[in-house]
Amino acid sequence: MDIIESVKEYVIRQSNEYKSNADDHYDFWNEHIKYVLAESVKLANEYGADVEIVSLGALLHDIALINKVGDRKDHHANGEIIARKVLEDLNYDPDKKERVLKCVYNHRSSKNSESIEETxxxxxxxxxxxxxxxxxxxxxFVRNNIELNDIKEWLNEAFKKDYNDLSDRTKESFRHRYELIKEVVIG
Ligand SMILES: [Fe+2]
Ligand SMILES: [Fe+2]
Incomplete structure (x- = not known):
């Protein structure tokens, strides 16, 4: 089996375990990771980045949260440790492994990126x-107990924060869709 399929299987398995056992029963794979994987491959093709490195980084970026290791604030660093073990167990190429691990460690803001794959x-x-x-x-509504009459403001803030954290390049290409989403969801 190729490396991406093997890692994908591992992440889905861990996500299912989280979904069954964690208090919030969050479905990491279906609610988040599969979208990150799809978007990262699209960006990799657009920006001429290495699709394999980017795919593995996307699959493993939140693995510390999924495996419930450490605090959320450290999940990039704990994720790097877990991802290292996963990739070593699969005998993955050492140089490529380091590039994937940097995607995991630096995933929390494009401002930290040192390579196009990390971005x-x-x-x-x-x-x-x-x-x-x-x-x-x-x-x-469920995780932050927001009231219905505060939802538009909450979403507006969340959208703005997310958009501002994008790299300049992605801000530019995403701008049109961003405006449409804001218009439809917030009005
Ligand atoms: Fe994260
Ligand atoms: Fe994430």
Missing amino acids: CVADADILAHFDNIPMLFNSA
Whole structure:
């Protein structure tokens, strides 16, 4: 089996375990990771980045959250440690492995990116939110206890923060869709 399929299988398995056992029963694969993977591959093709590195980075970027290791604030660093072990167990090429690990470690903002692959993963992590608007409502109402009359303001802030965290290049290409989404969802 190729490396991407093997890692994908691993992540889906871990996500299913989280869904069954964690208090919030969040479905990481179906609500977040599959969208990050799709968006990161699109960006990789657009920006001429290495699709394999980007795909593996996208698959593994939140693995510390999925595996419930450490605090959320450290999940990029713990994710790097877990991803290293996963890729070593699969005998993945050492140089490529380091490039994937940097995508995991630096995924929390495109401002940290040192390579185009890292930018693709960081930006895809954000674009994935706009691919799954129902999840944002769930996040507002269920996870953050937002009242109905505050939802538009909450979403507006969330959208703005996400958009501002994108790299300049992705801001530009996403701008039109961003305006449409804001118009439809917030009015
Ligand atoms: Fe993350
Ligand atoms: Fe993420």
